[in-house]
Amino acid sequence: MTDPMNRTLSIILFCLMPIAAYCAEGKKLAITIDDLPVASATPVSVDEKREITEKILSALRDRDAQAVGFVNEDKLLEDGGIDANVALLEAWLDDGMELGNHTFGHVGMHETELSAMKAAVLKGEPISRWLSERADRPYRYFRHPFTQTGDSIEEQFAFESFLAAHGYTVAPFTIEHTDYLFSCIYDHLAAGEDPGMDRTALVAEYMQHLGDAIDAFETMSDDLFGRPIPQIWLIHANRINAATLSDSLELFKSRGYEFVTLKEALEDPAYATMAGPSKRYGPSWLLRWARSMRIRPSVFGQPDPSETVMNAFRNSCQ
Ligand SMILES: [Zn+2]
Structure with a gap:
């Protein structure tokens, strides 16, 4: 029997199993990438930013996957000059991606007055909005820094009304895998420091952790909605994802995911579920929904990274 036939047979058998809902509905993933142009815990040159951007975009291109990249426009003023940093955003648009605010x-809502939050939104949009319009791409999504959506329901609603009045849709997320933590260790390794583990071991742990996170958030989707809702993955534009995005996308593919736009994911009725204010910590929307639906999920996010990773994080990042 040829390999493709084997695969077809496996898929048929898989779909006859009790988890048929997965096959009937399909698993979908929207990809969102934060802190553009590039996030790094250590100094990063313009040339390296260009390399990181190109690797991320090439991994997306190879999989025909679209992503929304969320920009911190203050970073356009960093070393290298505004032209070089703006060119990185143009590369995203040239590859058919969307930019968001x-x-x-x-600035995070937990420690910022509402008026200052609103000012940071308006100050954070002119270049991305102009570039998007010039590239004939929509400019429509807002991602809360630290995914903090407010300390009270009143504050949350006031800010979301402001966002809506300025044409923004809030971009929630459902899957994350503490990429900022692994990224910080990776950045220090790239800077020649010794956090107590090498790059190969760190990347292996990172991929393992992504698998654990997908397991957990799929379980939570089932617990809350009885089906696999389209998931929204949050990662950052950083060195470790430049190095691993291709493998990460392959992992999602191997688990049956189809890549969709954020717009398509948000059309799923699950996203109309009320998510209350996050206060200080900004967990997956699946946890926020569990709270408002008064459902106790059988898991609460992914397991913590291993002690080796946490030690390396303490050694280099704290
Ligand atoms: Zn961020």
């Missing part, structure tokens, strides 16, 4: 200054 992540505020000027990456």
Whole structure:
């Protein structure tokens, strides 16, 4: 029997199993990438930013996957000059991606007055909006820094009304895998430091952790909605994802995911579920929904990274 036939047979058998809902509905993933142009815990040159951007875009291109990249426009003023940093955003648009607003200054709602949040939104949009319009791409999504959506329902609603009045749709997320933590260790390794583990071991742990996270958030989707809702993955534009995005996308593919736009994911009725204010911590929307639906999910997010990773994080990042 040839390999393709084997695969077809496996898929048929898989779909006859009790988890048939997965096959009937299909698993979908929207990809969102924060902190553009590039996030790094250590200094990063313009040339390296270009390399990171190109690797991320090439991984997306190879999989025909679209992503929304959320920009902190204050970063356009960093070393290298505004032209070089703006060119990185243009590369995203040239590859058919969308840009979104992540505020000027990456300010979180927990520690920022509402008036200052609104100012950071308006100050964070002019270049991305203009570039998007010039490239004939929509400019329509807002991602809260630290995914903090407010300390009270009143504050959340006031800010979301402001966002809506300025044409923004809030971009929630359902899957994350503490990529900022692994990324910080990776950045220090790239800077020649010794956090106590090498790059190969770190990447292996990172991929394992992504698998654990997908397991957990799929279980939560089933617990809450009895089906696999389209998931929204949050990662950052950083070195470790430049190195691993291709493998990460392959992992999703091997688990049966089809890549969809954020717009398509948000059309699923699950996303109309009320998610209350996050306060300080900004967990997956699946956890926020569990709270408002008064459902106790059988898992609460992915397991913590291993002790080796946490030690390396303490050694280099704290
Ligand atoms: Zn961010």
